[in-house]
Amino acid sequence: LSPPGVLPLCHRPPAWGRASRQPPSLLLSLCRAFSNNKILVELDEGKGVATMKFKSPPVNSLSLDFLTEFCISLEKLENDRACRGVIFTSAVPKIFSSGLDITEMCGKSMEHYAEFWRAVQEMWLRLYSSNMVTVAAVNGSSPAGGCLVALSCDYRIMVENPKFSIGLNEAQLGIVAPFWFKDTFVNTVGHRVAERSLQLGSLHPAPEAHRLGLVDELVPEEKLQEKAVAVMDRWLALPDHARQLTKSMMRKAVVDRLVAHREEDVQNFITFIAKESIQKSLCMYMEMLKKKKG
Amino acid sequence: LSPPGVLPLCHRPPAWGRASRQPPSLLLSLCRAFSNNKILVELDEGKGVATMKFKSPPVNSLSLDFLTEFCISLEKLENDRACRGVIFTSAVPKIFSSGLDITEMCGKSMEHYAEFWRAVQEMWLRLYSSNMVTVAAVNGSSPAGGCLVALSCDYRIMVENPKFSIGLNEAQLGIVAPFWFKDTFVNTVGHRVAERSLQLGSLHPAPEAHRLGLVDELVPEEKLQEKAVAVMDRWLALPDHARQLTKSMMRKAVVDRLVAHREEDVQNFITFIAKESIQKSLCMYMEMLKKKKG
Amino acid sequence: LSPPGVLPLCHRPPAWGRASRQPPSLLLSLCRAFSNNKILVELDEGKGVATMKFKSPPVNSLSLDFLTEFCISLEKLENDRACRGVIFTSAVPKIFSSGLDITEMCGKSMEHYAEFWRAVQEMWLRLYSSNMVTVAAVNGSSPAGGCLVALSCDYRIMVENPKFSIGLNEAQLGIVAPFWFKDTFVNTVGHRVAERSLQLGSLHPAPEAHRLGLVDELVPEEKLQEKAVAVMDRWLALPDHARQLTKSMMRKAVVDRLVAHREEDVQNFITFIAKESIQKSLCMYMEMLKKKKG
Secondary structure, three states, rough: OOOOOOOOOOOOHHHHHOOOOOHHHHHHHHHHHHHHOHHHHHHHHHHHHEEEEEEOOOOOOOOOOHHHHHHHHHHHHOOOOOEEEEEEOOOOEEEEEHHHHHHHHHOOHHHHHHHHHHHHHHHHHHHHHHEEEEEEEEEEEEHHHHHHHOOOOOOEEEOOOOEEEOOOOOHHHOOOOOOHHHHHHHHHOOHHHHHHHHHOOOOEEEHHHHHOOOOOOOEEEHHHHHHHHHHHHHOOOOHHHHHHHHHHHHHHHHHHHHOOOOOHHHHHHHHHHHHHHHHHHHHHHHHHHHHHHH | OOOOOOOOOOOOOHHHHHOOOHHHHHHHHHHHHHOOOOOOEEEEOOEEEEEEEEEOOOOOOOOOHHHHHHHHHHHHHHHHOOEEEEEEEEOEEEEOOOOOOHHHHHOOOOHHHHHHHHHHHHHHHHOOOOOOEEEEOOOOOEEEEHHHHHOOOOOOEEEEOOOOEEEEOOHHHHHOOOHHHHHHHEEEEEEEHHHHHHHOOOOOEEHHHHHHOOOOOOEEEEHHHHHHHHHHHHHHHHHHHHHHHHHHHHHHHHHHHHHHHHHHHHHHHHEEEHHHHHHHHHHHHHHHHHHHHH | OOOOOOOOOOOOOHHHHOOOOOHHHHHHHHHHOOOOOEEEEEEEEEOOEEEEEEEEOOEEEEEHHHHEEEEEEHHHHHHOOOOOEEEEEEOOOEEOOOEEOOOHOOOHHHHHHHHHHHHHHHHHHHHHHHOOEEEEEEEEEEEEEHHHHOOOOEEEEEOOOOOEEEOOOOHHOOOOOOOOHHHHHHHHHHHHHHHHHHOOOOEEEHHHOOOOOOOOEEEEHHHHHHHHHHHHHHHHHOOHHHHHHHHHHHHHHHHHHHOOOOHHHHHHHHHHHOHHHHHHHHHHHHHHHHHHHH
């Protein structure tokens, strides 16, 4: 059922149905072939905790390459019995992740848009239903898809710097967050906060994000790593099996909804993104970003 | 499918399916014929913002005439390209709207009850799924149906006077809020606050309403208009299309539920309201209100 | 449809479908036969309010006997026109209820597990959909099934002592709260708080429980009874019929879900609980409790 040529190694984890069909050794070698070193993975085997550090400057945007590497890295850890939890953080100053890479959505073929969108879905399905404990250590701004990564973890710690903001700001760009971004958001902050924030395309400064429940905790930047480890320890104190079944019970309805409508969601995306008006506004936005940098 | 003889001009807006079937000019002329001047509509074409002022003393009750005028006015604005947002407020001191007009539910024919209920449904369907930005500037008390009008907007600002209260107090009158009142309430304040407030038929003073999330903001009375305009500006800064699709995504499930069960809901209402015990308690309540005034 | 030999007198109350099939007099006499005096029921006929005091030392655990007596007592009150509300509290110091009795889940037959689980379901179905006003006066700790009893009431008052804690801590024991425990929890505290608390198996000290919305109010121990009566008075001021229909509207979806999957849920439970690994960890937990006491 998986789309030909797209992320052939990123099968759905057991939590939502299918087991990996590739032997780990083949996976590993292919993984290395895929790796573009956009993500640094460090595994502390003693603790059973991995850290995935996003290091794709300038802004850790979620390109097709980044997403592919993310999925493969996550699957490797998921299948590694030595690993029970993952901390996600950024190696790029001031930014956690800027979200979906707009260059993947601009002036490309329909096939490319479809491939890209399947990779975004895959990333979310794997992360939101991971059997591991997932902690986001948000050490910079995290708009749109970057926010989705954080929302899909079990716990979110953010640096208390009010210059760092987080939110699903798609509406600001003239586009609409997909229903499963919305479902993940509603599950975290409730219907009303989500309705208002999504319609306004709000980027919430860290203190406001904390007040709204978008992140669970704020810490000074120098305490972030330490706090993430402490939180992880607390979650790992629970028996894995009971914790995993509980997580699955809480998230299954929303995961199942995308699984049931996955191809439809791809078609919606490519139809929408290929519209002349959307292409025009995305290109303008990209030009603006380039000028800002220049 | 629309009930014969009832609100023939209030078709469902595009957001939930059908486009208007009457040419605007005919609509306009018929609208004038229907108008009873219970609502003052002012459109600032420069800003693209209309204000709908309820001026049906003594308490802006939602009579069949009021609801008909409300729907026609809203449809006119919805179809007017010069209008992107509406502010709802009251021209009657101390009251926003007292809710459904009890005289429409007392000692009338089954046909009348059905016509009235369809008008209430129509009002909510149009308002809750309006493509325009809708801001409630609540400058007085707002029980029952008046609260529903506020809850159906995108944003609620209330005068901070603790003498003004708001809530779905139907249970106090021995009646039950319909499921779509409840759904709208739950979408705003969450399940637990709604459960408690609906069972107790609570009218929340403004500060409590704000604490519970029933209104978004409190302001002194003299700042209300200014604040409503500022909020409107902020919401209108977003591209209409993205904002409208996002709003529809958030509200569709609840709107669809009434659309799917509309006639059933009418039958439930007329069966319930025509019961001798309910008629008796509504008439007693009406007598009590008359004595209070006298 | 009710399982043979199990709680033959605990029929579903009218709120979710079936009326009692036994004449009250027979019920009463059988009830006395069943009664193990684990619960003290006092009815103030003047006020129309009963108090159910749990007096099953050392920890008011929900054994099959306790649950049977609970259901019969509740049905008696439900069918008693003189009774409109029930206050639940504990006669055992420092504990409200410790939850499901682990001895019922350890080293017993499959038939016993099934009988026990049907009694747990029956207790929740009756309590969560009771037509009476139900107030939990939580005067001690209340883990797991004890927390469920409190969550299933209309209102929760807890003694403000931070040594008393409450929560669905099943995950700590290596087991998973059933979906209807989870649904009841989500309806009370929202999705995110429930997700985090269930995964961590958290027991929240009273002040934290109040902050999270798990309980509605905190009072000093000496004020608990007085406050429970005052809250009851406030809820009883509403017309019963409107309040009952409103309650049913709020809770029906979650009640219907268990009713529709009741036997499936029994099978899930007995399959899970009979697993060697689960039996082993429950027995270890029980040994630990015994040593603590000794």
